Amino acid sequence: xxxxxxxxxxxxxxxxxxxxxxxxxxxxxxxxxxxxxxxxxxxxxxxxxxxxxxxxxxxxxxxxxxxxxxxxxxxxxxxxxxxxxxxxxxxxxxxxxxxxxxxxxxxxxxxxxxxxxxxxxxxxxxxxxxxxxxxxxxxxxxxxxxxxxxxxxxxxxxxxxxxxxxxxxxxxxxxxxxxxxxxxxxxxxxxxxxxxxxxxxxxxxxxxxxxxxxxxxxxxxxxxxxxxxxxxxxxxxxxxxxxxxxxxxxxxxxxxxxxxxxxxxxxxxxxxxxxxxxxxxxxxxxxxxxxxxxxxxxxxxxxxxxxxxxxxxxxxxxxxxxxxxxxxxxxxxxxxxxxxxxxxxxxxxxxxxxxxxxxxxxxxxxxxxxxxxxxxxxxxxxxxxxxxxxxxxxxxxxxx
Amino acid sequence: xxxxxxxxxxxxxxxxxxxxxxxxxxxxxxxxxxxxxxxxxxxxxxxxxxxxxxxxxxxxxxxxxxxxxxxxxxxxxxxxxxxxxxxxxxxxxxxxxxxxxxxxxxxxxxxxxxxxxxxxxxxxxxxxxxxxxxxxxxxxxxxxxxxxxxxxxxxxxxxxxxxxxxxxxxxxxxxxxxxxxxxxxxxxxxxxxxxxxxxxxxxxxxxxxxxxxxxxxxxxxxxxxxxxxxxxxxxxxxxxxxxxxxxxxxxxxxxxxxxxxxxxxxxxxxxxxxxxxxxxxxxxxxxxxxxxxxxxxxxxxxxxxxxxxxxxxxxxxxxxxxxxxxxxxxxxxxxxxxxxxxxxxxxxxxxxxxx
Numbered sequence: 001x002x003x004x005x006x007x008x009x010x011x012x013x014x015x016x017x018x019x020x021x022x023x024x025x026x027x028x029x030x031x032x033x034x035x036x037x038x039x040x041x042x043x044x045x046x047x048x049x050x051x052x053x054x055x056x057x058x059x060x061x062x063x064x065x066x067x068x069x070x071x072x073x074x075x076x077x078x079x080x081x082x083x084x085x086x087x088x089x090x091x092x093x094x095x096x097x098x099x100x101x102x103x104x105x106x107x108x109x110x111x112x113x114x115x116x117x118x119x120x121x122x123x124x125x126x127x128x129x130x131x132x133x134x135x136x137x138x139x140x141x142x143x144x145x146x147x148x149x150x151x152x153x154x155x156x157x158x159x160x161x162x163x164x165x166x167x168x169x170x171x172x173x174x175x176x177x178x179x180x181x182x183x184x185x186x187x188x189x190x191x192x193x194x195x196x197x198x199x200x201x202x203x204x205x206x207x208x209x210x211x212x213x214x215x216x217x218x219x220x221x222x223x224x225x226x227x228x229x230x231x232x233x234x235x236x237x238x239x240x241x242x243x244x245x246x247x248x249x250x251x252x253x254x255x256x257x258x259x260x261x262x263x264x265x266x267x268x269x270x271x272x273x274x275x276x277x278x279x280x281x282x283x284x285x286x287x288x289x290x291x292x293x294x295x296x297x298x299x300x301x302x303x304x305x306x307x308x309x310x311x312x313x314x315x316x317x318x319x320x321x322x323x324x325x326x327x328x329x330x331x332x333x334x335x336x337x338x339x340x341x342x343x344x345x346x347x348x349x350x351x352x353x354x355x356x357x358x359x360x361x362x363x364x365x366x367x368x369x370x371x372x373x374x375x376x377x378x379x380x381x382x383x384x385x386x387x388x389x390x391x392x393x394x395x396x397x398x399x400x
Numbered sequence: 401x402x403x404x405x406x407x408x409x410x411x412x413x414x415x416x417x418x419x420x421x422x423x424x425x426x427x428x429x430x431x432x433x434x435x436x437x438x439x440x441x442x443x444x445x446x447x448x449x450x451x452x453x454x455x456x457x458x459x460x461x462x463x464x465x466x467x468x469x470x471x472x473x474x475x476x477x478x479x480x481x482x483x484x485x486x487x488x489x490x491x492x493x494x495x496x497x498x499x500x501x502x503x504x505x506x507x508x509x510x511x512x513x514x515x516x517x518x519x520x521x522x523x524x525x526x527x528x529x530x531x532x533x534x535x536x537x538x539x540x541x542x543x544x545x546x547x548x549x550x551x552x553x554x555x556x557x558x559x560x561x562x563x564x565x566x567x568x569x570x571x572x573x574x575x576x577x578x579x580x581x582x583x584x585x586x587x588x589x590x591x592x593x594x595x596x597x598x599x600x601x602x603x604x605x606x607x608x609x610x611x612x613x614x615x616x617x618x619x620x621x622x623x624x625x626x627x628x629x630x631x632x633x634x635x636x637x638x639x640x641x642x643x644x645x646x647x648x649x650x651x652x653x654x655x656x657x658x659x660x661x662x663x664x665x666x667x668x669x670x671x672x673x674x675x676x677x678x679x680x681x682x683x684x685x686x687x688x689x690x691x692x693x694x695x696x697x698x699x700x701x702x703x704x705x706x707x708x709x710x711x712x713x714x715x716x717x718x719x720x721x722x723x724x725x726x727x728x729x730x731x732x733x734x735x736x737x738x739x740x741x742x743x744x745x746x747x748x749x750x751x752x753x754x755x
Contacts, residue, residue, distance in 0.1 A: 042505060043504060043505045043506070044505065101634075105539075106517065106518065108539075110493075110497075113497065114497050114500065114501070117497050117498070117501060117575070118501065120579050120582060121578065121579075121582070124582070127582060127583050130579045130580060130582065130583050131580070131583065131585070133487075133576075134486060134487065134539075134541055134700075135486075135487075135488075135518060135539040135540070136486065136539055136540035136541035136544070136746075137541070139540060140541075140634065140745065143634050148634065149634070149635050150633045150634070150635055150636055150640070150644065151633060151634055151635075152550075152631075152632055152633070152634075153540065153543075153632070153634035153746075154538055154540040154543060154544075154547040154632065155538065155539045155540040156536065156537065156538060156539070157488070157517075157518035157519055157537050157538075157539040158518075158519045158522075158535070158536060158537050159517050159518075159519055165536060169536075169551065172554060173554070176554050176557075176558060178550075178554070192500055192505070193493075193496065193497060193500065193513075196496075196500050196505050196508055196513070197496065197510070197513035197514075197516075198513075199505075199508070200508045200509060200510040200513055201510050201513070201514075252534045252535065252536070253532050253533060253534065253535070254481070254523070254526040254531060254532050254533065254534075254535040255532070256526045256527050256530050256531055256532050257527075258527075259514055259520070259523055259524070259527065260510075260514055267532065268532060271532055386519070387514065387517045387519065387520075387523065388517060388519040388520060388522060388523025388524075388526075388535070388537075389523050389526055389527065389535065390519060390523065390535055
């Protein structure tokens with residue numbers, strides 16, 4: 001049984017709060033962040049609902065003391081969440097240990113690129129955003145904002161499993177001794193690009209998303225940034241850190257079934273969960289709560305539900321819920337947001353309701369947790385699946 | 401005890417004719433331009449034409465280079481697929497954005513959106529060979545490929561995998577070139593590739609390519625070299641660079657004298673080549689030196705070409721004249737160091753050894 005990697009800080013900004021405490025308060029009071037879209041001018045505004053962060057870029061830029069319209073939204077959100085995580089960990093000098101930054105994103109600076117796509121050739125007014133399209137550019141800006149120098153900084157993009165993979169890579173690099181400390185997570189802003197992309201795939205709901213419900217109509221897109229600080233035992237000991245929880249297990253696999261759809265029986269998801277349990281040295285029965293990927297698309301919830309049944313066995317699936325009815329599907333960041341929620345579940349011994357659930361799916365007998373429930377929680381399993389067949393599972397635990 | 405990591409095979413599609421592993425820069429295509437496009441292999445030999453028509457260029461190039469690498473390694477599947485790409489299939493992203501604007505968000509089809517996801521290449525390869533193993537995509541500019549190497553090396557050393565397909569791919573498309581030329585990242589006037597380093601102008605010549613390798617912790621007949629170490633740094637000041645390189649070598653028990661060849665990423669950008677020229681005249685003044693971006697052109701994963709070049713040199717013990725940056729010679733080429741950076745950021749060091 002292998003030892004977990006210590007989580008010593010976390011930060012988040014999502015549609016249900018601009019920091020960890022606000023997110024937790026919303027979670028336990030059942031307050032969803034799903035609304036009509038207000039920041040992006042799209043012809044689909046009346047047909048979709050989103051998990052939008054209501055603060056504008058200008059307000060954020062004022063707060064961060066950045067020139068107006070200098071950054072796209074992804075790095076702005078990322079800076080806020082990464083700073084909160086670092087502050088919570090009690091880090092005063094980010095360069096005092098061998099530190100890495102592993103972020104993740106799917107849209108990068110697309111929100112600006114799509115806005116000035118043709119304008120770039122008519123005026124130089126917004127050329128500051130040209131290079132911002134690169135996914136790595138958002139990470140570079142976060143690294144600069146936290147003052148990280150001469151360090152390992154990279155970005156992962158595996159669609160909707162990206163941040164889970166960033167956390168996994170960070171944990172592996174700490175375990176193998178390559179880094180003493182690593183800031184891991186992701187950031188993704190809403191964009192016309194993703195709204196229209198998911199629209200063409202016909203998996204956007206026109207109302208509040210309803211994970212694991214028979215009548216689910218698809219997902220609500222969301223935006224968020226979430227980061228964790230992982231530190232080695234050496235740092236934890238030397239700095240006398242308060243440990244929030246441990247990254248205990250992780251698994252990554254590919255469904256190798258279809259570019260955008262999950263296999264009917266969730267083969268990739270099963271493999272990811274099996275690997276994570278194996279790394280953690282845990283039996284499925286040790287899992288107290290599953291924070292499901294649960295996007296509320298017909299395909300995902302069926303595939304994931306079947307995968308859970310295969311892992312835990314009929315009648316033995318632990319309490320589970322999807323928090324996407326609160327935040328929307330935050331794409332690259334989903335695994336990061338849900339890792340933060342998993343830590344909060346461990347800290348507070350409570351699990352969150354799967355909002356908007358009414359009717360069980362006819363394919364199986366699985367009913368998500370629909371009320372806030374308090375119980376001793378030792379191990380949380382969190383799933384994230386994405387396009388390209390990418391399946392990832394994290395197990396976050398109270399004890400190492 | 402951690403296991404040794406070997407480069408067991410290579411596959412390259414680049415702006416040179418590199419797709420045939422039995423050759424090694426036998427014919428050079430010399431560009432006099434601000435951009436360079438890949439020399440297309442016979443895609444039909446690898447991809448059914450009906451499929452190829454809808455495929456993004458990055459996927460096509462990578463299908464060929466990954467299949468070439470798998471074939472040469474003599475394996476049909478791998479334990480993991482790890483891909484680095486600065487921009488993914490940016491051509492589809494651009495077309496999709498253009499369509500959104502031109503058609504006011506109407507009449508869109510999903511194919512372009514699906515292919516624009518950064519992890520499309522890794523996903524397509526997994527789908528193609530039915531690989532359900534670990535699947536990752538790194539998208540961090542000039543260290544996208546090196547991030548993949550670090551990940552693969554860690555898994556092979558710890559014996560978490562036996563064979564990993566690792567690659568770097570980027571495709572070049574019009575909007576990206578035109579917009580980056582506006583901000584001076586791409587040269588505004590054509591430059592003769594053979595005189596690239598003397599251009600004295602801003603920006604680089606933009607190219608594209610796909611390089612795949614089978615890395616393994618088991619040596620075999622096809623093995624090219626040992627991958628000794630990889631490190632990436634988001635920043636390094638010019639002053640600190642020599643120190644950083646020396647300590648990297650020290651950490652890997654390698655002396656400066658032991659370096660038989662250093663492969664440098666000079667791209668002819670008058671603003672940033674100083675990082676390399678300082679080293680050429682400084683710590684590497686007595687080291688045989690090579691460069692390659694006059695052959696590969698510049699793109700986020702151009703260092704995949706350097707990795708290919710280093711592996712080929714170690715296996716064939718032949719340093720093509722065209723890549724030589726100075727006339728110093730080592731009696732044998734046993735150890736190669738690759739150093740790259742782009743626009744002063746995202747520095748990487750890769751150490752290869754003959755085996």
